[in-house]
Amino acid sequence: MDKMLLGRYINGDSLIHRMDPRAKLFLSFYFIVIVFLCNNWQTYVLMAALVLLFIKLSDISLGFFIKGVRPLIWLILFTVLLQIFFSSGGNVYWQWGPFTVTDRGLLNAVFVFCRFVLIIFMSTLLTLTTTPIEISDGLESLLKPLTKIKVPVYEIALMLSIALRFVPTLMDETTKIMNAQRARGVNFGEGSLIKQIKSVIPLLIPLFVSSFNRAEDLATAMEARGYHGGEGRTKYRKQEWKQNDTIGVILFIVLTAALIFLRS
Amino acid sequence: MSIHIEKLNYVYQSGTPFSHRALTDVSLDIADNTYTAIIGHTGSGKSTLLQHLNGLLKPTSGSLTVENNKITAETKNKELNDLRRHVGFVFQFPEAQLFEETVLKDIAFAPKNFGKSDEEAEQIAVKMAKLVGLPDSVLQKSPFELSGGQMRRVAIAGVLAMEPQILVLDEPTAGLDPKGRLEMMEMFDRLHKEQHLTIILVTHQMNDVANYADHVIVMEKGRVIADSQPAEIFSDPEWLKAHHLGLPQTTAFAAKLQQQGVPFKTLPLTEAQLAAQLADMMNEQGGGLRG
Numbered sequence: 054m055d056k057m058l059l060g061r062y063i064n065g066d067s068l069i070h071r072m073d074p075r076a077k078l079f080l081s082f083y084f085i086v087i088v089f090l091c092n093n094w095q096t097y098v099l100m101a102a103l104v105l106l107f108i109k110l111s112d113i114s115l116g117f118f119i120k121g122v123r124p125l126i127w128l129i130l131f132t133v134l135l136q137i138f139f140s141s142g143g144n145v146y147w148q149w150g151p152f153t154v155t156d157r158g159l160l161n162a163v164f165v166f167c168r169f170v171l172i173i174f175m176s177t178l179l180t181l182t183t184t185p186i187e188i189s190d191g192l193e194s195l196l197k198p199l200t201k202i203k204v205p206v207y208e209i210a211l212m213l214s215i216a217l218r219f220v221p222t223l224m225d226e227t228t229k230i231m232n233a234q235r236a237r238g239v240n241f242g243e244g245s246l247i248k249q250i251k252s253v254i255p256l257l258i259p260l261f262v263s264s265f266n267r268a269e270d271l272a273t274a275m276e277a278r279g280y281h282g283g284e285g286r287t288k289y290r291k292q293e294w295k296q297n298d299t300i301g302v303i304l305f306i307v308l309t310a311a312l313i314f315l316r317s
Numbered sequence: 318m319s320i321h322i323e324k325l326n327y328v329y330q331s332g333t334p335f336s337h338r339a340l341t342d343v344s345l346d347i348a349d350n351t352y353t354a355i356i357g358h359t360g361s362g363k364s365t366l367l368q369h370l371n372g373l374l375k376p377t378s379g380s381l382t383v384e385n386n387k388i389t390a391e392t393k394n395k396e397l398n399d400l401r402r403h404v405g406f407v408f409q410f411p412e413a414q415l416f417e418e419t420v421l422k423d424i425a426f427a428p429k430n431f432g433k434s435d436e437e438a439e440q441i442a443v444k445m446a447k448l449v450g451l452p453d454s455v456l457q458k459s460p461f462e463l464s465g466g467q468m469r470r471v472a473i474a475g476v477l478a479m480e481p482q483i484l485v486l487d488e489p490t491a492g493l494d495p496k497g498r499l500e501m502m503e504m505f506d507r508l509h510k511e512q513h514l515t516i517i518l519v520t521h522q523m524n525d526v527a528n529y530a531d532h533v534i535v536m537e538k539g540r541v542i543a544d545s546q547p548a549e550i551f552s553d554p555e556w557l558k559a560h561h562l563g564l565p566q567t568t569a570f571a572a573k574l575q576q577q578g579v580p581f582k583t584l585p586l587t588e589a590q591l592a593a594q595l596a597d598m599m600n601e602q603g604g605g606l607r608g
Contacts, residue, residue, distance in 0.1 A: 229413065230413060232408065259413055
């Protein structure tokens with residue numbers, strides 16, 4: 054449980070930390086889009102160099118980013134294996150029934166792997182350098198135009214910030230209840246599959262009960278302090294677009310041009 | 318069952334930038350059939366220490382021996398099960414662990430896990446429900462229909478149903494009303510005296526320490542800073558104050574009387590001791606007057 058990096062902020066005062074969360078959010082999403090422009094070595098090297106530069110600028114050790122890959126490693130391996138065994142075209146190295154290993158398949162597998170790692174590194178960078186509250190504030194202000202077409206942006210942002218806020222709380226609660234049930238003789242993650250599924254019940258039911266109680270308490274506390282929806286609500290944190298953010302956006306425009314030029 | 322802890326260190330999330338040392342060189346002994354209170358500030362490492370006692374955490378270095386089970390950093394998780402069978406653990410706000418459809422089933426959950434048959438487990442559950450003072454009428458109800466105090470009793474019965482030899486209590490009376498608190502502490506005292514359970518209690522209530530414990534361990538910043546009897550710990554109000562700990566009500570009252578010139582030989586811990594000492598003094602004085 055402790056090893057989950059998603060949604061975990063590391064305090065710091067680096068160039069990346071100081072960027073406007075709106076810029077970081079937008080550029081992270083934009084990055085995921087342009088990763089799909091990459092289709093040869095030059096483009097991947099360029100992207101990797103850029104990500105490494107950002108990581109360097111964030112003053113956070115690379116180890117954290119590598120750990121961020123770990124929870125998704127099975128998904129990545131699965132996709133990579135699909136690429137290796139089910140691609141067609143190019144020189145065939147090995148064939149057995151529906152499985153073929155070709156040089157293009159191998160190359161694609163490497164690219165898919167790189168794509169995953171780049172995307173994970175970039176989104177880890179966002180969550181490590183931006184507090185959850187900044188992320189949801191940023192999202193709210195990016196989505197603001199959608200209020201024109203009656204999208205409940207304030208509510209979505211509030212739900213998001215509450216959800217993010219309660220991730221650590223729920224994880225603590227999970228550890229606590231797991232410990233309590235372990236002390237009563239439950240062995241999580243041991244025994245047959247049926248047994249393992251059964252062992253989740255004594256964990257899930259108390260978690261649901263406490264989440265509902267917590268939600269009710271939270272709603273009461275918010276209403277008691279005068280919350281009445283997003284309309285006309287002022288903000289405690291001001292978001293400022295600075296020169297660095299503009300530079301970041303320009304960098305990404307140049308990058309896009311370079312990618313289009315380099316891709317084959 | 319006795320507990321022996323030697324040079325135990327524990328580091329949370331060791332090897333990451335979040336690593337945080339919770340226990341430093343903790344060595345202590347808890348004898349069989351004793352009532353030990355562990356006191357100290359929030360964050361002093363009490364809860365971390367407790368979690369070692371039934372193998373929820375393994376020491377980063379050092380060792381812990383419960384009877385013949387020695388737990389070190391290398392102990393395999395499978396071997397911890399045997400330890401858990403003997404050590405019952407009542408967590409803070411234990412009512413959070415309830416999940417079954419009926420009170421009876423919830424209490425019978427632990428014995429079933431430890432290999433008792435359904436009938437045996439239910440027999441134990443009925444017995445334990447009685448022991449913690451739950452009326453028969455609630456046994457077939459859902460635990461979520463009960464009041465907070467009753468839910469806590471169900472949870473405690475669920476732990477006692479494991480028939481442990483050591484009972485670990487982490488602030489078992491937090492959030493209860495004064496009557497519930499007294500009833501619960503009296504119940505643990507009965508278990509200690511009648512069923513000869515070794516009890517380890519973490520508490521902020523100095524009154525409970527004075528009234529029930531025969532061994533006190535004081536923790537601060539992950540270290541044991543005192544390990545002795547209640548009478549000795551509470552005989553030094555200055556030291557307690559320096560470590561941000563209070564006195565039991567009775568002792569505080571006696572300390573004030575002492576400042577007014579009442580000559581206590583030793584500071585009393587309980588109301589009974591206070592009354593006895595005062596009576597003695599009055600008798601002596603009375604004797605003096607008559608003579």
